[in-house]
Amino acid sequence: MNSQKFLKYDIVNKKFKSLAKILFSTIIALLITSQNTKKAEAQDIRVSFLGNAFFFSFIGKNNLTGFSVRNLITRGEFGRGFFYAKGELDINPYNISLLTERIEEENSAMPEFLNSETPQDQGIIRIRETFVSTRGLPLIRLTLGRIFAKIGNSNSESFWERNFTERPLTIRRFFGYDGFLDEGFEFSFTPPLPWTLEIIGQIFDGSEKPWNSKGSADVVGLISIRNQFGDDRTNGGFGLFWSVGKNNTSQRLSLKGNSIVSDNNSEFFGGDAFFNFNPFFSVKIGYILGRIMRPTILDIEGGLFTEFSVRPIEFFRANIRPEIFGIPRNREEGGIMTSQPQVIELSISFDFIPVYFTKLRIQWTGNFGEKRLPQNIFYLQAMFNID
Amino acid sequence: MIWLITNTILSAVIVTSNYDLYYITKAVADPSHEIYYLVDETETKGTDFRPQDFHIRLINRADVFIHTGTFERKWLSQALWEATNPKILEGQQGHIDISKYIQLHNSSNCFILNKEYVRRTATVLSGLLRKLSPDFSEQFYEKRLSDFFAEVDRFFTDLSTFVSIIPPDSSIYSPCLKYFTDEFGIKYKLMIKKSDTEEFSYRAARDSSEIMKRIKSRLLITPYDIERSAEIGFISAEIPMIKIPTHLGKRFKDFQSIVAGITIIGDIPKAMNGTTGRRKPEPPKEEEMITQIPPERPRAEIQVYGYITSRYTSVVLRDRPSSTAAQAGRISGGQRVLILEKQNEWVKVTDGKNIGWLRSSVVNIEQNGMTQ
Known part of the structure; x- marks a missing residue:
């Protein structure tokens, strides 16, 4: 049983149960208010619905199928003058798995529905990116809430924006299927330059335990620099980050059991770069x-x-993503260093975009190097984005 | 205060959300300002536009941000957050929402088809922007504004010539055209789409055609960027159409290009008693003018048919009149096609199912009915 994941969601649910209610009622209250207030005020509030990703998967090695009405993200945002707030609720209404045997994988690289988890395990409503932030400070921005770590674009992209069903394998391995998303504070500085340079500092709560039951704060710090160049037709950029902390997010996700945590710091260092020739071609590369x-x-x-993506015509896009996890992959235990095998994953997907607010995707993902994982997964995914 | 001092010394960076506002701003503002636009609605649908990093950078630099208050609502709040620019937040002097000065038709922003709204927008922008330019006199700004008004007047005079051929029982495709019908007092029978953002299919167009025939509406006025499937639906149902460019942009760079870009498909029924029930009666001189179609109008192609003469079994249709343009379908050799437009050595044709551009060398145009 994948107890670590259950633990994670239990904690999240407990921590945010009341917050979810408040957020939900706030969105409803804002909606009602917007109907009754003046036009200019109603324009400050926006509510949108993202997704309802609908999966069908066929796992080649095990000859198993999975079916899942995945999720509906309700997104609300409010901007007025100095103040900006955003909230996202991830609603997982139904998740049927037709798997006859559970696929055990301890490090969260597998999609949840392949692990036969039930909605009760996950919680039906989860809080995603939810924060309050400043808009009126020149060049700087302060943000407080549940935010994505700035470890490259691939971490914070929603499934609507991604070219593949899941995040890259490296991010799934290190930070879990939902990426590096945690409660914290962000400071962002954007100097006035001909290109975009953003210097970001983030501090996350790295503790497993709820705030009210722990004695001391365990924090994770992150520094990130992002550069972006070009115009709307041809553009590119690169970013670097360094993250360090006790009880880092990865440990929470990758350790089994309850509270086996280290007093030592863990570190992550990485970067990514991208180039777009809109709308025809884009390429992304990242290393962590x-x-x-x-x-x-x-x-x-x-x-x-x-990742390579080609969009020859408006309603079709083809994507390919070769990945290698394990450069290097060393484990030191009791003074003995061992080298573990690399995992190679290749994903190929085709997106059909009949109208601008829907996408249909066919994807094949092949996994080479780790026998426990399914070798072939086929996805059929449907998405919508109504705002 | 800092805002005012900064901008009275340096030239201002003005960012508009679309090309329409860019064009008007450019016409009335002084030349020292840097003016940019985010989206060209003749190339990209405003509703499809999402600001990228490049656009955020522009918004970040802007001293003044001008928008239509329509399609921008989807991303404006977040874009202002990302841009960290206090000068252009809502309520600040640098934030100009044009929808406060004009009455929008169901969130549509095709206001350049309405003379009063274009003049009002220009007047508002001229008034606001002259505060940024102490080096330029009031007279300079007045001159710019009056020159622009003269250009607008010419445009609407030219546009009015087309109104004479529109019968009073016409229908309009979307709220976007309401600006046009309001301007010329055209009483339409049916508005087919409730909103500009609604996507229309071939079948929906055929159904709408049936309704038009039932209510005896004889002409459809559509925006230039009508969905391809819907256009084919109306053509196959033999509904005559007038396609009117509804935005300025790279495709229609000025008001004269809009007039030249009006396309007529099918046989337009004659207007009742030679009038369309114009709201504003024109002087007799202009009445004479509107009985004549300007010679530059591409009317020669109306209701002209041809045959595909290619030696290949089928020919590829192109999205635009260029051999490098995207493919838009195929038509088999020998097929009879309706010729919609002609541009140099290219013709736009449809067989009722596909629509696109072909080299005129592979189309044998029927002489019967051809006027050129």
């Missing part, structure tokens, strides 16, 4: 190196991911 310390084990692992 992790140095994860546990009481008796030190893992040094690195993952490289690359």
Whole structure:
């Protein structure tokens, strides 16, 4: 049983149960208010619905199928003068798995529905990116809430924006299927330059325990620099980040059991770069190196991911993503260093975009190098984005 | 205060949300300002537009941000957050929402088809922008504005010539055309789409054609960027159409290009008693003018048919009159096609199912009915 994940969601649910109610009622209240207030005021509030990703998967090796009405993200945003707030509720209404046997995988690289988890395990409503932020400060922005870590674009992209059903393998391995999303504070500085340079500092609560039951704060710090160039037709950019902290998000996700945490710091260092020739071609490359310390084990692992996307006509896009996890992949235990095999994953997807607010996707993902994982997964995914 | 000092010394960066506003701003503002636009609605649908990093950077630099208050609502709040620019937040002097000065038709922003709204927008922008330019006199700004008004007047005079051929029982495709019908007092029988953002299919167009025939509406006025499937639906149902460019942009760079870009498909029924029930009676001189179609109008192609003469079994249709343009379908050799438009050595044709451009060398045009 994948107890670590259950633990994670239990904690999240407890921590945010009351917050979810408040957020939900706030959105409803804002909606009602917007109907009754003046036109200019109603324009400050926006509510949109993203997704309802609908999966069908066929897993080649196990000859199993999965079916899942995945989720509906309700997104509300409010902007007025100095103040900006955004909230996202991820509603998982139904999740049927027709898997006859559970696929065990301890490090969260697998999609949840392949693990036969039930909605009760996950919680029906989960809080996604939810924060309050400033708009009126020149060049700087302060944000407080549940935010994505700025470890490259691939972490914070929603499934609507991605070219593939899941995030890159490296991000799934290190930070979990939902990426690096945690409660924290962000400081962002954008100097006035001909290109976009953003310097970001983030501090996250790295604790497993709810705030009210723990004695001390465990924090994760992150520094990130992002550069972007070009115009709307041809543009590109690159970013670098360094993250360090006790009880890092990855440990929470990758450790089994209850509270086996290290007093040592774990670190992540990485970067990504992209180039777009809109709307016809785009390429992305990223690398993350992790140095994860546990009481008796030190893992040094690195993952490289690359995405190529071609959109010859408006309603069709083809994407390919070769990834290598394990450059290097070393484990030191009891003074002995061992090198573990690399995992290679290849994904090919085709997106059909009949109208601008819907997408249909066919994807094949092949996994090479780790026998426990399914070798072939086929996805059929349908998405919508109404705002 | 800082805003005012900064902008009275340096030239201002003005960002408009679309090309229409860019064109008007450029016409009335002084030349020292840097003026940019975010989206060209003749190339990209406003509703499809989402600001990228490049656009956020422009908004970040802007001293003045001008928008239509329509399609921008989807992303404006977040874009202002990302841009960290206090000068252009709502309520600040640098934030100009044009929808406060004109009455929108169901969130449609085709206001350049309404003379009063264009003049009002220009007047508002001229008034606001002259505060930024102490080096330029009031007279300079007045001159710019009056020159622009003269251009607008010419445009609507030219546009009015087309109104004479529109019968009073016409229908309009979307709220976008309401600006046009309001301007010329055209009483339409049916508005087919409730909103500009609604996507229309071939079948929906055929159904709407049936309704038009039932209510005896003889002509459809559509925007230039009508969905391809819907256009084919109306053509196959033999509904005559007038396609009117509804935005300025790279495709229609000025008001004269809009007049030249009006396309007529099918046989337009004659207007009742030679009039359309104009709201504003024109002087006799202009009445004479509107009985004549300007010679530059591409009317020669109306209701002209031809045959595909290619030696290949089928020919590829192109999205635009260029051999490098995207493919828009195929038509088999020998097929009879309706010729919609002609541009140099290219013709736009349809067989009722497909629509696109072909080299005129592969089309043998029927002489019967051809006027050129």
